[in-house]
Amino acid sequence: MAVGNAPNSQLNNVNSSIPGLWWKILTGIGMTLTILAVYLVVGPVLNKVGQPFYTLGGHGAKVIFFHVPCAWLGSQCYIIGACYAVSYLRARARGERFAMVEADLKNAVAMELGLLFSVLATITGMVFAKNEWGAYWNWDPRQTSILIIMFLFAAYVALRGIVADPDLRARQGAVYTLVAVVPGIFLYFILPRIVGDTMHAEPNKALIGRQISGNYMYTMYGLTLPSFIMLFVWMFQLRLRQMKLELRKSA
Amino acid sequence: MTPQNPVQQAVAVFRKDLRMELRNRGSLNAILLFSVISLIVMAFGVGNLEIIAHLKAGLLWVVLFFAAFSGLSHVFVQEEETGTSLALKMHARPESVYAGKAAFNLVLTFGIAVIVVPIFVIMLKLPTEKPIALAAVIISGLFALSSGASAVAAIISQSRGKGAIFGAIGFPILLPALMVGVRATQIAVTSSDESVVRTVFGLVAFGVMITTVAAALFPILWDD
Numbered sequence: 001m002a003v004g005n006a007p008n009s010q011l012n013n014v015n016s017s018i019p020g021l022w023w024k025i026l027t028g029i030g031m032t033l034t035i036l037a038v039y040l041v042v043g044p045v046l047n048k049v050g051q052p053f054y055t056l057g058g059h060g061a062k063v064i065f066f067h068v069p070c071a072w073l074g075s076q077c078y079i080i081g082a083c084y085a086v087s088y089l090r091a092r093a094r095g096e097r098f099a100m101v102e103a104d105l106k107n108a109v110a111m112e113l114g115l116l117f118s119v120l121a122t123i124t125g126m127v128f129a130k131n132e133w134g135a136y137w138n139w140d141p142r143q144t145s146i147l148i149i150m151f152l153f154a155a156y157v158a159l160r161g162i163v164a165d166p167d168l169r170a171r172q173g174a175v176y177t178l179v180a181v182v183p184g185i186f187l188y189f190i191l192p193r194i195v196g197d198t199m200h201a202e203p204n205k206a207l208i209g210r211q212i213s214g215n216y217m218y219t220m221y222g223l224t225l226p227s228f229i230m231l232f233v234w235m236f237q238l239r240l241r242q243m244k245l246e247l248r249k250s251a
Numbered sequence: 252m253t254p255q256n257p258v259q260q261a262v263a264v265f266r267k268d269l270r271m272e273l274r275n276r277g278s279l280n281a282i283l284l285f286s287v288i289s290l291i292v293m294a295f296g297v298g299n300l301e302i303i304a305h306l307k308a309g310l311l312w313v314v315l316f317f318a319a320f321s322g323l324s325h326v327f328v329q330e331e332e333t334g335t336s337l338a339l340k341m342h343a344r345p346e347s348v349y350a351g352k353a354a355f356n357l358v359l360t361f362g363i364a365v366i367v368v369p370i371f372v373i374m375l376k377l378p379t380e381k382p383i384a385l386a387a388v389i390i391s392g393l394f395a396l397s398s399g400a401s402a403v404a405a406i407i408s409q410s411r412g413k414g415a416i417f418g419a420i421g422f423p424i425l426l427p428a429l430m431v432g433v434r435a436t437q438i439a440v441t442s443s444d445e446s447v448v449r450t451v452f453g454l455v456a457f458g459v460m461i462t463t464v465a466a467a468l469f470p471i472l473w474d475d
Binding site: 089092144148151152154155158159162163164168171172174175176178179180181182183185186187190191 | 399402403405406407409410411416419420422423424425426427428430431453456457460461464465468469471472
C-alpha cells in the first residue's frame with residue numbers, strides 16, 4: 001500500500017512535537033553546562049579516596065562524560081527501534097494505516113540515531129582506550145560489541161535506502177529490526193561468557209559502584225546524561241518531522 | 252494435491268526446491284565452484300607459510316562465511332525472480348515455506364562444507380587431533396550460519412541489489428555467532444583443554460532463536 005494514500009491531514013500534523021521552544025532552550029543550556037563543567041568546573045576525575053582515576057592525573061578519563069551517554073543512548077536506540085517495530089506489526093495487524101506509517105518512521109529514526117550515537121561512542125571510546133589501555137583498538141569484548149551494533153544499525157539504514165516501495169520498506173525494516181534482536185541478545189548475554197573478561201569491568205564498577213568522587217558522579221548523572229537524553233529527544237522529533245515532510249512532498 | 256498439515260507442506264517445499272536445484276544444476280555448480288575458489292584464494296594467500304592454528308580457525312570461518320553467502324539467498328530470491336511466489340502463497344502457509352527453504356539452505360550449507368572443510372584441512376594443514384570437538388563445533392556453527400543466512404535472505408528477497416545487500420546485512424547478524432564459532436574452533440584445533448560444549452550449545456541456541464523469530468515474522472514479508 002502506498003503511503004500516499006494516507007490522509008494528508010494526518011501527515012500535515014508535523015508541528016505537534018513534544019519539544020517546543022522551551023525544550024530546545026533547556027537542551028542548549030544543559031549541553032553548554034555539560035561542556036563547561038567537563039572542561040572548566042569539575043576538576044580531574046578522582047576516586048573516593050582522592051586518587052586520580054586513570055592516567056593524566058585524572059584528566060584522561062574525562063572523555064567518559066561523553067562516551068557513557070553516547071554508548072547508553074546507542075544501545076537504547078535499539079530497544080526503542082524494536083519497540084516501534086512491534087508497534088508497526090500491531091498497527092498492521094489492525095489495519096491502521098496512519099499508525100503503521102508513524103511507527104515505521106519512528107523505527108527508522110531510532111535506528112538512524114542509533115547509528116550516530118554508536119559511532120560517537122566508538123570514537124570517544126577509542127580516545128579513552130588509547131590513553132588508558134595503550135591502543136585505539138584492543139578487541140575488548142565491549143569494543144567488539146559496539147562495532148557489531150554499529151554494523152547492525154548501518155545495515156538497517158542500507159536496507160532502507162535500496163527499497164523504493166514504502167510498504168515493502170516498512171515491512172522489511174520491522175522484520176529486520178526484530179530478527180537483529182537475536183544477535184543483540186547473543187552479544188549481551190552469551191558472548192561475554194565465552195570470549196572472556198572485558199577491560200570495561202573496572203571503569204564500569206567505578207561508575208555503577210560509585211567509587212569515583214561526588215562532583216564527578218553528580219555531573220555525570222545529574223547533568224550530562226539528562227542533557228544528552230534531551231538532545232536525543234529533540235533530534236528524534238526533528239528527524240521524524242523531516243521524514244514526514246518528505247512523505248508529504250512525495251504524496 | 253496440496254497437503255494441509257504445515258509439516259507436510261514444509262517437507263513438500265523442501266522437496267520441490269531440492270528437485271528444482273538438482274534438475275537445473277547450473278546454480279548449484281556455481282555455488283560450489285565459488286566456495287572452492289574462495290578457499291583456494293585463501294590457501295594461495297597463505298602459501299607455504301607456517302601460520303598458527305588460531306589463525307587457521309579464523310580463516311576457516313571466513314571461507315565458510317563467503318561460501319555460504321555465495322548461494323544461500325538463491326532459494327528465496329528465485330521465487331521472486333521466476334514469478335512463482337504467488338502460486339506458492341496460494342498453496343502453502345508462509346511458516347511452512349520458510350521452514351522448507353531454511354531446511355534446504357541447511358542441507359546446501361552442509362553440502363558445501365563436506366567439500367570445503369576437507370580441502371581446507373589438507374591445504375592449510377588444520378590440526379585434527381580432536382576430531383569430535385572440531386566436528387561438533389563446525390556442525391553447530393554451520394547450523395547457526397545457515398539459520399542466520401536464511402533469515403537475511405528472506406528479508407532481502409524482494410529488494411533490488413540483492414547480492415550486495417545480502418552480504419552487508421548478513422555480516423552483522425552473523426558476526427556474533429561467527430566470533431563464537433572461531434573461538435570454539437581455536438579451542439578444537441589447539442591443545443587447549445577448555446571444553447567446547449558451552450559454545451556448541453551457544454551456537455545451536457543462536458540458530459534456533461533466529462529461525463524461530465524469522466519463521467514467526469516471515470508471514471509479514473510474504474503476504475502482500
